[in-house]
Amino acid sequence: MTKEEKYTLADWAMNHALENGAQQVSVSIANSKSSSVEVREQKIDKLEQAIQSNLSIRLFVDGKYSTHSTSRLKEEDLAHFIEEAIEATRFLAEDEFRTLPDPELYYKGGGPELNLLDKNFEAVQPQQKIDLAMEAEKEALGKDDRIISVSSSYYDSMHERVMVTSNGFKGDTANSVFGINTDVSVKGGNARPEANWNESSINYSDLKKSGTGKIALEKALKKIGQQKIKSGTMSMIVENRQVGRIFGPLINALNGSQIQQKNSFLMDKMGKKVVSEKLTLTDDPFIVGGRGSRLFDGEGLATKKRLVFDKGILKNYYIDTYYGKKLEVEPTSGSTTNLVFETGSNNLDGLVASVKKGILVTGFNGGNSNGSTGDFSYGIDGFLIENGKIVQPVSEMNITGNMLTLWSNIGEIGNDVKENSSWRTPSIVFEGVDFSGL
Incomplete structure (x- = not known):
C-alpha cells in the first residue's frame, strides 16, 4: 500500500x-x-x-x-x-x-x-x-x-x-x-x-x-576470574552502554502519569535543583539521523528542542494531552526523543585513570528502583579500579542507594557518547556509591 x-x-x-x-x-x-x-x-x-x-x-x-x-x-x-x-x-x-x-x-x-x-x-x-x-x-x-x-x-x-x-x-x-x-x-x-x-x-x-x-x-x-570483593563505599564508573539502566528511573520519574498519580520522586520539583550541576540534558528531536528524531509525537504534537535538566535544575516533564488536562498544564509530549548529555573531556580510559579506587560497571544483573522514593538496588559486574588502573574483574556485587543522591554525586561525565541510541549516554563517574560483596 x-x-x-x-x-x-x-x-x-x-x-x-x-x-x-x-x-x-x-x-x-x-x-x-x-x-x-x-x-x-x-x-x-x-x-x-x-x-x-x-x-x-x-x-x-x-x-x-x-x-x-x-x-x-x-x-x-x-x-x-x-x-x-x-x-x-x-x-x-x-x-x-x-x-x-x-x-x-x-x-x-x-x-x-x-x-x-x-x-x-x-x-x-x-x-x-x-x-x-x-x-x-x-x-x-x-x-x-x-x-x-x-x-x-x-x-x-x-x-x-x-x-x-x-x-x-x-x-x-x-x-x-x-x-x-x-x-x-x-x-x-x-x-x-x-x-x-x-x-x-x-x-x-x-x-x-x-x-x-x-x-x-x-x-x-x-571477565575470567570474576569474584566478589570486600564491601565498601567507593567511586563507580558506569560504561556508556549500561548507563540506561540507572538513567531510566530518572526519566520515568518525569512522566506525566507518574506525576499526576503521585508516584514520582521528582513530583513538585519543577524549577528546583534536584541533581548534580554537572548534569545538563537536552531533548533534541531534530538531530539528522538521530534514533529518536521526529517532527511530531504519537498524538501529532509538534516536537520542540527542550532542556530537561539545566546544571541540575529540572526544566521539563513529559506530559501528553490527557495528563496535561488532569494537571492543568500545557502538554509537552508524553515521550522522549534524543536525550543529549553535555559531556566532559575524558573518554572511558580517561575516566578510569582518574579514579583512585572504584568499580567500572559493565553489566547489571537484576534489581529494581522504587518510582515513588527513588530507592534502588541492583546487581552489577565489572572491574575493580585501583590507582587509575583496572586490576581484576568482579561480579555478584550489589549497589544500593537513592536515585536523587546518586545523580547528585556525579564526579565526571565522559565524552564517549553512545550515538546509536535515542538515549545518547556517555560513561559517567558517580562518587560515594555503596557496594556490597564479601
Whole structure:
C-alpha cells in the first residue's frame, strides 16, 4: 500500500467513525518489514521474516474513550469493525479529560529532513544478511580454546506510518534500522563469563560490518576470574552502554502519569535543583539521523528542542494531552526523543585513570528502583579500579542507594557518547556509591 493509499483509507475510516457516532477520531495506518538470521557453529540456527500492516483507531464517543486495532484493511471489513468498536465504547465510563490535542499544538509541516529511512532498504539481499552473520561469528569462533559458545545475528526492520485526526492533523513517518549482534560465553573456573557486542545504523551503507565477534570475545575473556570483593563505599564508573539502566528511573520519574498519580520522586520539583550541576540534558528531536528524531509525537504534537535538566535544575516533564488536562498544564509530549548529555573531556580510559579506587560497571544483573522514593538496588559486574588502573574483574556485587543522591554525586561525565541510541549516554563517574560483596 502506497503512502497515498494509506491516507485515503485513513480518511475513509475516520469519516466512517464520525458518521456512526464518534465525536472525535484519530486513525493511524502502519506497515513494517523485518528480517533476522541467527547463526551458530556456522549454520543457520534461526531465520525469520515478517511483513505486517495494521490500522489503529482512537475513538472519543459521548465523553468516553477507547482504542482499537486490526490487520484487516478492506473497507467492508473495517466498516463493521469500526461500528462495533463505537458501540463497545458506549459501555465505558465517561472521562472528561480524554480529548484530541489542541489543533494549535499539532505539527503543521515544513520541518527539516531527518533522514531516518534507508531508501534502499529492499536492496539488501538475503545472502548478504546471512554472510554478515556468518562473518561476525567467524571473528570469535575457534579463536580461543576457552570458548564455550558463540552466536551471531543480523537483523533489519523498516516501519512506515500515516496518521490523521478529525480536528486537522495529517502526518507520516518512516524509519529503518540494520544491525549485527554477537554473543560469546567462555570457561572461567566455576563461572561462565558472557559478553555481547552490537553495531547498528539507520542506513545499511553506514553499518559497521565487522568487529562484533572480536569485541564480544575480548570482553568475555576479560571477565575470567570474576569474584566478589570486600564491601565498601567507593567511586563507580558506569560504561556508556549500561548507563540506561540507572538513567531510566530518572526519566520515568518525569512522566506525566507518574506525576499526576503521585508516584514520582521528582513530583513538585519543577524549577528546583534536584541533581548534580554537572548534569545538563537536552531533548533534541531534530538531530539528522538521530534514533529518536521526529517532527511530531504519537498524538501529532509538534516536537520542540527542550532542556530537561539545566546544571541540575529540572526544566521539563513529559506530559501528553490527557495528563496535561488532569494537571492543568500545557502538554509537552508524553515521550522522549534524543536525550543529549553535555559531556566532559575524558573518554572511558580517561575516566578510569582518574579514579583512585572504584568499580567500572559493565553489566547489571537484576534489581529494581522504587518510582515513588527513588530507592534502588541492583546487581552489577565489572572491574575493580585501583590507582587509575583496572586490576581484576568482579561480579555478584550489589549497589544500593537513592536515585536523587546518586545523580547528585556525579564526579565526571565522559565524552564517549553512545550515538546509536535515542538515549545518547556517555560513561559517567558517580562518587560515594555503596557496594556490597564479601
